[in-house]
Amino acid sequence: MADVVDRLAAVPGREGRLTHLERLPARPARHAPWPEWADQTVVAAYAARGVLEPWQHQVVAADAAHAGQHVVLATGTASGKSLAYQLPALTAALTTRRSRGQRGATTLYLAPTKALAQDQLTGLAGLRVDVRVTTHDGDSGRDQREWARDHAEYVLTNPDMLHHSLLPGHERWRDFLSQLRYVVVDECHHYRGVFGAHVAQVLRRLRRICAAYGARPTFVLASATVAEPEIAATRLTGLDVLAVTGDCSPRGEVAVALWQPALTQFTGENGAPLRRAASSEAADLLADLVTDDVRTLAFIRSRRGAEQVAMTAAALVAEVDPSLPERIAAYRGGYLPEERRELECALRSGELTGLAATNALELGIDVSGLDAVLMAGFPGTRAAFWQQVGRAGRSGGDALGVLVARDDPLDTFLVTHPEALLGQPVEATVFDPTNPYVLGPHLCAAAAEIPLTESELSLFGPTARDVADQLTRAGLLRRRTRGWFWTDRRRASDLADIRSAGGPPVALVEAETGRVIGTVDSGSAHSTAHAGAVYVHRGETWLVESLDLHEHVAVIGRADPPYSTTARETTDISIVAEHDHRRWGDCRLSVGQVEVTHQVVSYLLRRQPSGEVIGEEPLDLPERSLRTTGVWWTVPEHALDEAGFATVDLPGAAHAAEHCAIGLLPLFATCDRWDIGGVSTAVHPDTGQLTVFVYDGHPGGAGFAERGFSAAREWLDATRETIAACECFDGCPSCVQSPKCGNQNNPLDKAGAIRLLDVLLAD
Numbered sequence: 001m002a003d004v005v006d007r008l009a010a011v012p013g014r015e016g017r018l019t020h021l022e023r024l025p026a027r028p029a030r031h032a033p034w035p036e037w038a039d040q041t042v043v044a045a046y047a048a049r050g051v052l053e054p055w056q057h058q059v060v061a062a063d064a065a066h067a068g069q070h071v072v073l074a075t076g077t078a079s080g081k082s083l084a085y086q087l088p089a090l091t092a093a094l095t096t097r098r099s100r101g102q103r104g105a106t107t108l109y110l111a112p113t114k115a116l117a118q119d120q121l122t123g124l125a126g127l128r129v130d131v132r133v134t135t136h137d138g139d140s141g142r143d144q145r146e147w148a149r150d151h152a153e154y155v156l157t158n159p160d161m162l163h164h165s166l167l168p169g170h171e172r173w174r175d176f177l178s179q180l181r182y183v184v185v186d187e188c189h190h191y192r193g194v195f196g197a198h199v200a201q202v203l204r205r206l207r208r209i210c211a212a213y214g215a216r217p218t219f220v221l222a223s224a225t226v227a228e229p230e231i232a233a234t235r236l237t238g239l240d241v242l243a244v245t246g247d248c249s250p251r252g253e254v255a256v257a258l259w260q261p262a263l264t265q266f267t268g269e270n271g272a273p274l275r276r277a278a279s280s281e282a283a284d285l286l287a288d289l290v291t292d293d294v295r296t297l298a299f300i301r302s303r304r305g306a307e308q309v310a311m312t313a314a315a316l317v318a319e320v321d322p323s324l325p326e327r328i329a330a331y332r333g334g335y336l337p338e339e340r341r342e343l344e345c346a347l348r349s350g351e352l353t354g355l356a357a358t359n360a361l362e363l364g365i366d367v368s369g370l371d372a373v374l375m376a377g378f379p380g381t382r383a384a385f386w387q388q389v390g391r392a393g394r395s396g397g398d399a400l401g402v403l404v405a406r407d408d409p410l411d412t413f414l415v416t417h418p419e420a421l422l423g424q425p426v427e428a429t430v431f432d433p434t435n436p437y438v439l440g441p442h443l444c445a446a447a448a449e450i451p452l453t454e455s456e457l458s459l460f461g462p463t464a465r466d467v468a469d470q471l472t473r474a475g476l477l478r479r480r481t482r483g484w485f486w487t488d489r490r491r492a493s494d495l496a497d498i499r500s501a502g503g504p505p506v507a508l509v510e511a512e513t514g515r516v517i518g519t520v521d522s523g524s525a526h527s528t529a530h531a532g533a534v535y536v537h538r539g540e541t542w543l544v545e546s547l548d549l550h551e552h553v554a555v556i557g558r559a560d561p562p563y564s565t566t567a568r569e570t571t572d573i574s575i576v577a578e579h580d581h582r583r584w585g586d587c588r589l590s591v592g593q594v595e596v597t598h599q600v601v602s603y604l605l606r607r608q609p610s611g612e613v614i615g616e617e618p619l620d621l622p623e624r625s626l627r628t629t630g631v632w633w634t635v636p637e638h639a640l641d642e643a644g645f646a647t648v649d650l651p652g653a654a655h656a657a658e659h660c661a662i663g664l665l666p667l668f669a670t671c672d673r674w675d676i677g678g679v680s681t682a683v684h685p686d687t688g689q690l691t692v693f694v695y696d697g698h699p700g701g702a703g704f705a706e707r708g709f710s711a712a713r714e715w716l717d718a719t720r721e722t723i724a725a726c727e728c729f730d731g732c733p734s735c736v737q738s739p740k741c742g743n744q745n746n747p748l749d750k751a752g753a754i755r756l757l758d759v760l761l762a763d
Contacts (some may be wrong), residue, residue: 001254001255001338001371001372001398001399001400001597002021002023002253002255003252003257004255004289004292004294004372004400005018005021005257005400005402006258007288007292008285008288008402011288011721014262016260017260017262017281018258018259018418018439019258019259019260019262019415019418020257020258020415020418021254021255021256021257021258022255022256022257022258022422022728023253023254023255024251024253024254024255024256024420025253026250026251026252026253026398027247027249027250027251028250029055029056029248029249029250030056030248031053031055031056031248032053032054032055032056032058032059032060032161032248033053033065034054034059035062035063035087036063037066037091038091038472038571039061039091039094039095040489041089041094041129041130042087042090042091042094042127042129044082045127045128045129045164045500045546046087046127049126049127051080051083053757054080054083054087055079055080055248055249055410056248057073057075057079057084057244057246057248057249058080058081058083058084058087058247058248058271059245059589059615060244060246060645061073061081061084061085061220061244062083062084062085062087062088064242064244065085065088065182065218065220066088068218069218069242069551070219070220070233070237070239070240070241070242071218071219071220071221071241071242071244072182072188072217072220072221072222072223072226072229072232072233072241072242072243072244073085073220073221073222073223073244073245074222074224074225074226074229074243074244074245075224075244075245075246075247075248075249076224076247076249076251077224077225077386077387077389077390077391077392077440078249078251078390078393078396079224079226079247079248079249081186081222081251082120082123082222084220084222084244085107085182085184085222086124086127086549088182088220089107089154089181089182089184090127090129090131090154092104092105092107092181092182093106093107093132093153093154094129094130094131094645096179096181101130103151103153103175103176104131104179105151105153105179105180105181105182106152106153106154106155106176106177106179106180106185106585107153107154107155107180107181107182107183107184108155108157108162108180108182108184108185108206108217109154109157109184109186109473110157110158110159110162110183110184110185111156111157111158111159111186111187112158112159112186112187112190112191112387113304114135114137114139114158114337114340115340115344116186116187117135117137117156117157117158118135118156118341118344119155119344119399120186121133121134121135122348124154130216131153131154132151132152132153132154133152133153133154133155133156134147134152134154134155134156135148135155135156135157136147136149136152136155136156136157136161136165136166136185136239137156137157137160137161138160138161138337139337145165149163149172149173150175151699153576155176155362159198159199159202159498160498160499162202162206163198163205163445163493163496163498164204164493164494166447167202167205167206167209167445167493168448168491168492168493169448169516170209170449170552172279173218174213175351176439177209177210177213177215177601178213178214178215179215180210180215180217180239180581181215181217181218182218182219182220182522182617183203183206183217183218183220183554184219184220184222185219185220185221185222185224185233185236185237186221186222186223186535186646187205187221187222187224187495188221188222188223188226188232188233188236189224189226189227189232189383189387189426189429190223190520191236191429191431191489192430192431192670192671192702193430193431193670193671193675193696193698193702193703193704194427194435194438194669194698194699194700194702195431195499196236196429196430196431196497197431197432197433197435197438197702198438198496198498199236199498200235200236200238200431200433200690201433201438201439201442201460201496202239202498203219204238204433204442204446204459204460205442205445205446205449207237207238207459208446208449208450208456208459209449209450210529211229211629212450216670219233219239219241221233221236221237221241223389224386225382225383225386225387225426226383226385226426226429227383227425227426227428227429227430228428229241229243229245230242230243230594231428232428235429235431235433237261238433238459243346250273250396250633251393251396252393252396252397252398252399252641253398253399254389254392254393254397254399254400254401255390255398255400255401256397256400256401256402256403256422257402257403258403258405258414258415258418258421259281259285259401259402259405259415259753260275260404260405260412260415260416260616260739261275261276261277261278261280261281261404261405261406261407262275263276264276264610266610266611266627267519267612268612268732268733268737269613269737269744269745269746270730270731270744270745270746270748271730272282272728272730272731272732272733272737273728273732273746274610274611274612274732274733275405275733275734276300277406277407277609277611278376278377278404278405278406278407278411279300279301279309279376279660280307280312280582280609281404281425282298282309282356282374282375282404283298283308283309283316283356284313284316285298285374285402285404286298286309286313286328286354286356286374287312287313287317287354289318289354289371289372289374290313290317290324290327290328290353290354291317291321291324291613292443293322293353294353294371294372294376294400295350295353295354295355295370295371295372296354296355296370296372296373297347297355297357297370297372297373297374297391297392298313298353298354298355298356298357298374298375298376299357299359299374299375299376299379299388300356300357300358300359300375300376301358301377301379301406301653302358303332303358303536304534304535304536304546304564305356305357306330306331306332306356306357307330307356307536307537308536308608308609309330309331309356309376310328310329310330310354310355310356311330311495312609313354313356314328324353327351327352327353327354328352328353328354328355329343329346329352329354329355329356329357330356330357331343331344331347331355331356331357331358331481332353332357332358335518336518341563343355359379359384359388368697370391370392370393370399370400371392371393371397371398371399371400372392372400372402373388373389373391373392373399373400373401374402374404375388375389375401375402375405376404377401377404377405377406377408377411377553378403378405378406378408378410378411378414378421378666380666380671380672380673381426381666381672382421382424382425382426383426383670385403385421386426386476386723392428403415403421406733407732407733408733408734409524409659409660409664409719409722409723409734409736409737410663410664410666410667410673411723412722412726412734412735413664413718413722414667416538420667420718425443428670428725429670430669430670430671430702430703430704430706430707431702431703432701432702432703433460434461434462434463435463435700435701435702436463436467436470436700437699437700438496438700439460439461439463439464439467440467440470440471440476440495441492441495441496442496443464443467443468443477443484444471444476444477444486444488444492444495445486445493445495445496446460447477447483447484447485447486447492448486448491448492448493450458451480451482451483451484451486452468452477452483452484453482453483453487454483456483468484470510470563471484472484476488481706499521504552505519505520505521505522505552506519506520506521506525506529506547506549506552506553506554507519507544507552507553507554508520508522508523508529508535508537508544508554508556509553509554509555509556510556510557510558511545511555511556511557512557515683517537517542517556518535518537519590520554522549522552523743524553524569525547525549526569526600526621527567527569527625528567529544529547529554529601529619530544530547530567530603530619531544531545531546531547531619532544532565532603532617532619533565533567533603534559534563534564534565535556536560540558541558541559541560541561542557542558542559543556543558543559543561543691544548544556545557547708562607562608562691563605563606563607563608563614563615564605564606565597565603565604565605565606565607566603566606566651566739567600567602567603567605567619568600568601568602568603568604568616568741568742568744569598569601569742570597570599570601570742570743571596571597571598571677571679571742572596572597572620572679573594573595573596573597573679573695574594574595574684574686575592575593575594575632575691576592576593576594576595576627576688577592578590578591578592578708579591579592579593580592584633584760584761585639585695585762585763586635586636586638586639586763587633587635587636587639587759587760587763588633588634589631589632589633589636589709590631590632590633590634590709591629591630591631591632591705591706591708591709592625592629592630593628593629593630593701594627594628594629594630594632594695595625595626595627596625596626596627596628596630596677596695597623597624597625597626597677598623598624598625598626599621599622599623599624600618600619601619601621601742602617602618602619602620603616603617603619604616605617616744626698626699627699627700627702628695628697628698628699628700628701628705629695629696629700629701629702629705629706630693630694630695630696630705631693631694631695631705631706631708631709631712632687632691632692632693632694633688633691633692633712633716633760634684634689634691634762635689635690635756635759636689636690637690638690639759640690640759643755643758643759645752645755645756645759647755648749648752648755648756649747649749649752650682650690650752650756651680651681651682651747652747652748652749652752652753653752653753653755653756654680654681654682654690654691654692654753654756655680655722655736655743655747655748655749656723656731656735656736656748656749656750656752656753657678657680657692657719657736657753657756657757658678658680658692658694659678659691659736659737659738659745659748660716660719660722660723660735660736660753661678661692661694661716661719661742662676662677662678662694662738662740664715664718664719664722665694665704665708665715665737667718668707668708668711668714668715669703669704669707669708669711669714670704670707671696671702671704671707673740674697674740675696675697675698675702676694676695676696676697676704676705677694677697677740678692678693678694678695679692679693679695680692680693690756694708713761716757716760716761717761718752719757720757720758720761722735722756723735723736723750723753723757726750728750729750730748730750731745731748731749731750735750736748736750736753
C-alpha cells in the first residue's frame with residue numbers, strides 16, 4: 001500500500017501534496033481454545049465459517065459475559081468483537097429452551113445505525129444457527145415487528161426504536177424482556193455529547209423495566225476506538241463494567257497518508273487564497289484507485305459531497321474504460337431503505353470497486369476485501385479517524401488510509417503536525433447524563449412506562465429528585481403516595497428528541513409527481529432545504545422551491561444549476577450564569593450557561609467545482625433560540641492598551657481568534673466543528689470587555705465547552721500556533737476563515753488575532 005501512495009503522489013502536478021506517510025507494522029494472531037460452556041452447534045457453525053479457534057480477547061470477553069459480568073470490549077477494527085457477544089448470547093438461547101418451539105433466553109442488540117443492525121443480521125443468518133433473529137427498526141413492517149415481539153430470541157434494533165417503541169410498549173414485550181439475558185451496545189464510542197446523554201437515560205429506563213419483570217441482563221459493550229472504556233461504559237450504563245482491551249487479532253501492514261491539496265488560482269471571501277476542495281481531490285484519488293482495481297471507500301463529510309464525488313469519479317474513469325463508471329456509487333442517509341440494502345450488498349459482493357459515502361458507513365459494517373479508505377476531511381475526532389481507517393484491510397491484508405485535508409484550521413494543523421493525530425490516544429467520550437434538558441423528558445417517559453418511586457430515582461443520577469420536583473411543579477408529573485405519575489395525554493417518549501434533530505424530518509417532495517425523494521433533519525432544514533437551496537440525490541440535482549416548516553415538507557424540482565448553495569446565519573449571545581472561572585493575569589476564562597439566538601438570513605451561491613462565491617440571496621426565516629453551555633474569555637481594555645492595540649482592528653482580531661478556536665476545539669473534545677458555535681465582540685454588554693465565546697450547539701450543553709475550559713491552555717496554544725504557521729498573508733480558510741460565518745468572514749484580522757492570543761496566554 002505504501003507503493004500505491006507513491007504512485008498517487010508521483011502523478012504530475014501533485015508535488016508536495018503528500019505531507020506524511022506512516023507505516024504501522026503487521027501483527028500476528030494469538031488464539032485460545034473454545035470455552036467449555038459454549039454450545040457445540042454454535043462452535044460448529046463458526047468452524048463452518050472458517051473460525052476454527054477464537055482469538056484470546058474474544059474468549060476473555062465471552063467468558064466474562066457468560067459469568068454475568070458487564071463487559072466492554074475495546075479492541076481494534078475487524079478484531080472479531082461480534083463473536084465475543086454472539087457466542088454467549090446464542091448459547092444462552094439454545095440451552096434454555098425447555099421444549100421445542102419455546103422461546104429461549106433473549107438478547108437485545110443496539111446499534112447507532114440501521115445499516116449496522118442489517119450487517120449484523122446478515123452475519124447471524126450466515127451462521128445458520130437455530131436461533132430466531134430479526135431486526136426491529138423503522139424499516140421493519142408490521143408483521144415483522146409483531147413476530148419480533150412474540151417469537152424472536154435475538155432482536156437487532158437501535159436506541160431510537162428502544163426509546164419510542166419498545167419501552168413505551170413494554171407490556172406487549174413482557175415475555176421477551178422477562179427472559180432478557182444480554183444487552184449488546186455496539187460501537188459505544190458513537191454515544192457522545194447530547195446523543196450519548198440521551199442513550200444513557202434510555203438504557204437506565206430499560207434496566208428499570210427489566211427489573212420489573214424479574215430480569216437482570218448482562219451488558220456487553222463494544223468499540224474499536226473508545227478511550228477510557230471502563231469509564232465511558234460505566235457512565236453510559238450506570239453499572240460497573242470490566243474493560244477488555246488487549247487485541248489478539250492479526251493485522252496486515254497499514255499505511256496512513258496525510259495529504260494536503262494545493263493552493264488554487266481562485267480567491268474566496270475578501271480575496272483569501274483557496275486550496276483545492278478536499279472532495280474534488282478525493283474524487284481524483286478515488287478514480288485513480290478504482291482504475292488500479294483497488295477497492296476503495298471514500299468518506300465525504302456531506303450528503304451533497306458524497307453524490308458529487310461519485311459523479312466526478314465516474315466521469316473520470318469513463319475516460320479510461322467505459323465499463324468502470326457503473327462500479328462507482330454514492331451512499332448516504334436520506335436514501336430509501338431498499339436503496340441502502342442494494343448498495344450494501346453490491347459493496348460486499350465486489351460489484352462496486354469505489355463507493356463515496358457519508359459516515360453512515362463509518363461504523364462496524366463488515367465489508368471484507370476493502371483495500372483503501374479515503375477521508376475528504378478530518379472526520380471530527382481521532383476515534384472516528386481510526387474507525388474509518390479500519391474499514392480497509394478487514395480480511396487481514398494490508399490497508400491504506402488517506403486523510404485529505406480540507407481548507408480548515410484543524411485539518412491544516414493535523415496534516416502539518418502528524419504527531420497530533422497519529423501519536424495521540426483517542427479522545428475521552430464526553431457526555432453528561434444529568435443534563436436537565438435530557439433527564440427531564442426521560443423521567444417523564446419512565447413515569448409513563450411505570451410510575452416512578454422514590455427508591456428508583458437514584459438510578460437516573462444524583463440530580464433526578466430535583467428534576468422530578470421541577471417537572472411536578474410544571475404539571476408534567478403528578479406526585480402521589482406511590483410515586484410520580486405521567487398524566488398528560490401526549491406520548492411522554494415524544495418529549496425527548498434523542499438525536500437532537502429538532503423535530504420530525506422534513507420530506508423532500510417532487511413538485512410534479514408528489515413523490516418523496518428523500519429527507520433532511522428538521523434541525524438542519526433552515527440551512528439545507530430553504531427556498532433556493534441546491535439538493536443532490538443519487539446523482540440528480542434538485543432545486544428547493546419552497547419550505548413549509550409546519551407541514552415538514554420541502555417542495556423540490558429537477559434542475560442543473562452550475563453552483564452549490566451555502567446558508568448564512570446571524571448569532572447573538574447573552575450570559576445567563578457563570579459556573580466557574582480562572583484568572584490569567586488581567587484576563588478571565590469562564591464557563592457557564594448562555595442564551596444563543598440564531599437566524600438564517602441569506603445563502604451564498606458558489607461556482608462548482610471551484611467554490612468561488614458568485615452571488616448572495618436574502619432569506620426570511622424565523623429566529624431560533626438555544627440555552628446551552630459556553631466557554632468564554634475576556635481581555636480588559638487596559639491590557640489591550642498596554643499591548644499597543646490602539647491601532648488594531650479589535651473586532652477583526654477577536655473574530656479571527658474565535659473562528660480558529662472553534663476549528664481546533666475538536667482536537668481536545670469529542671465533537672465536530674458543526675457541534676459547536678461561537679460569537680466574538682470588542683465589547684460585550686454582559687462583560688463590558690472584549691469577549692470571545694465558544695458554545696455547545698445543543699440545549700443544555702453536551703460537555704464540549706466544559707472540555708474546552710479544562711484544556712484551555714493547550715487548546716488556545718494550538719489556536720495561536722495554527723494562525724501563526726499558516727502561509728497566507730491576511731487570513732484564509734486554513735486558519736481564520738470559517739464556512740459557517742454569518743458575517744461573510746468580515747472583519748478578520750489575522751495578525752491582530754495572534755497578538756490578542758499572546759496577551760491572553762502571557763500569564
